[in-house]
Amino acid sequence: MKKRVYTSIAIIITLALLFVLKVYVSDYFFDVFFACLACFASFEMARLMTKMGRYNFLYVATIFPLLLFASNLLGIHFCGVSKDLFWVLYTILIDVGLMLFVALGLFLFGIIFRRKSKNEISVRQLKKTSVEMFSFKKALNTFVCFVYPTFLFLFFMLINHFQQLPLSKLTELSGLTNVSVFLLLTAILIPMITDTFAMLVGSVIGGKKLCPKISPNKTISGAIGGVVWCIVVCACLHFVFGCIESFQPFLEVFPIWAYLIVALLGSVVSQASDIFESLIKRKAQVKDSGKILPGHGGMLDRIDSYIFIAPFVLFAFWICLL
Numbered sequence: 001m002k003k004r005v006y007t008s009i010a011i012i013i014t015l016a017l018l019f020v021l022k023v024y025v026s027d028y029f030f031d032v033f034f035a036c037l038a039c040f041a042s043f044e045m046a047r048l049m050t051k052m053g054r055y056n057f058l059y060v061a062t063i064f065p066l067l068l069f070a071s072n073l074l075g076i077h078f079c080g081v082s083k084d085l086f087w088v089l090y091t092i093l094i095d096v097g098l099m100l101f102v103a104l105g106l107f108l109f110g111i112i113f114r115r116k117s118k119n120e121i122s123v124r125q126l127k128k129t130s131v132e133m134f135s136f137k138k139a140l141n142t143f144v145c146f147v148y149p150t151f152l153f154l155f156f157m158l159i160n161h162f163q164q165l166p167l168s169k170l171t172e173l174s175g176l177t178n179v180s181v182f183l184l185l186t187a188i189l190i191p192m193i194t195d196t197f198a199m200l201v202g203s204v205i206g207g208k209k210l211c212p213k214i215s216p217n218k219t220i221s222g223a224i225g226g227v228v229w230c231i232v233v234c235a236c237l238h239f240v241f242g243c244i245e246s247f248q249p250f251l252e253v254f255p256i257w258a259y260l261i262v263a264l265l266g267s268v269v270s271q272a273s274d275i276f277e278s279l280i281k282r283k284a285q286v287k288d289s290g291k292i293l294p295g296h297g298g299m300l301d302r303i304d305s306y307i308f309i310a311p312f313v314l315f316a317f318w319i320c321l322l
Contacts, residue, residue, distance in 0.1 A: 004295025011302075015188065023178060027160050030184070031073065034156045038065035040299035041149045044289040046142070048300075051284040054141040055124065055134075057106055061145035064102065068095050068150055072157045080164040088158065088165060095151055103143040110135025153303060155310035159183050162314075167321040170250075179250050182241050186234065187313040190263060191270035191305035193233045194226040198271065201225025215278040227267040234263035254320060262316045269312045270305040277304035 014033075021029040039062055046061040075091025078084075110117045110131065117131045126134065162180040163170065170179065202222025210218040238256045241247045277300060281289060290298025 002295075007293050007295045019181065019185070022160075022184075023181060027180070030160045031069070031157050034154060034160070035065055035069040037299060037303055038069070038150045038153050039063065040290075040292060041153065041303055042145055044298045044300040045149055045280075046145045048280055048284040048286065048289060049141050049145060051286060052280075054144075055120075055138050056141040056145060057138065060102070060106065061142050064099075064146055065150045065154065067098055067102070068146075068154050069157070071095055071098060072154055076157065076161045076164060079166070080161070083166045085166050091158075095154075099143060099146040099151065103139045103146070106142055107135050107139035110138055149300065149303065149307045152307045153310055155314050156184070156187065156306070159187055159310065159314050162317065165318070167318065170321055179247070182247060182250070183313065183317055186237065186259075186262075186266075187306070187309055189233065189237065190230055190266040190313070191273070191309055194230045194267045194270050195274065195305055196226075197229035198222040198226030201229075211275055211278075214282055215275055218275070223271055226271065227264060230267040231260055231263050235260060254317075258320055262313070262320075265316070266309055266312060270309045273308035274305045276308070277301070 018030050018033055042065055043058070043062040046056050046058045049056050050058070071094050072091060075087055075094065079087035079091070114131050117135055121127075121129055121131070121134050158165075160180055162183050163178065198218070199222060202217075202219040202225065205219070205221040205225070207219050207221045209216060210220050210223050235256065238251065238259050242251050277289075281287070288297030289300035292299055293302055296302050
């Protein structure tokens with residue numbers, strides 16, 4: 001328990017420092033931070049896939065987030081320069097294209113280097129599997145690691161540069177600075193508050209299990225408590241930022257009722273994201289995805305609630321501000 005508390009404090013201090021650097025120095029510190037988390041999480045996901053018997057290219061999956069990191073940076077840059085919102089869609093399409101292209105390259109690699117593939121088939125005792133089928137499945141499993149967690153989690157980079165997106169309601173406002181601070185804080189707090197209070201409320205009230213076969217510690221009361229407290233904290237966050245003069249024009253076009261709907265749905269999405277990772281670990285027959293974070297397990301265990309929330313928050317705010 002002490003290790004978990006100490007690790008949580010270290011995480012909070014790190015996030016606080018990154019927000020200070022974002023406000024006073026540059027947005028790009030958070031970008032690097034997200035890319036590093038994605039690399040660690042992708043490595044752990046690839047290992048979980050291997051434990052499930054879904055063999056993949058472990059090291060390619062580990063370094064692939066750096067490629068999407070570079071792609072997203074270029075997309076954000078051209079979006080800001082051209083003032084063309086379609087650059088966000090172009091960036092997403094380019095990311096998907098890169099994932100497919102690398103996966104295809106891995107498939108061809110397995111076929112070209114047949115001897116290496118045959119040796120691996122022999123070591124893994126897959127006697128009835130052809131080189132072509134083994135190469136296809138290995139490339140496909142690696143592609144899955146590209147999508148989850150890397151592609152979904154790195155939507156945080158677009159949230160981090162949200163003020164650069166030429167959305168109609170944003171461009172109509174003047175004097176806006178660091179709108180992305182509010183969005184990024186929202187995307188980080190929703191899973192954090194939901195997870196914390198779901199655990200606290202569930203341990204106090206108890207009751208019927210939410211999904212006993214996947215995550216036996218989660219309760220329905222905890223899930224509801226997490227949603228309720230998430231809404232309460234987000235209402236307070238909206239009020240606090242509403243008292244800051246530079247954020248008032250933005251919050252006038254994004255009223256509290258819309259923000260609380262985003263918070264409610266986001267809380268549900270974050271819990272679904274957490275349960276999805278629990279399902280993966282259940283299939284891999286492991287308790288934690290790794291041991292890099294004392295008391296928390298692996299990096300994937302720590303960011304599991306954030307993987308689905310990143311694209312949700314981005315598109316939720318995007319739709320509301322068009």
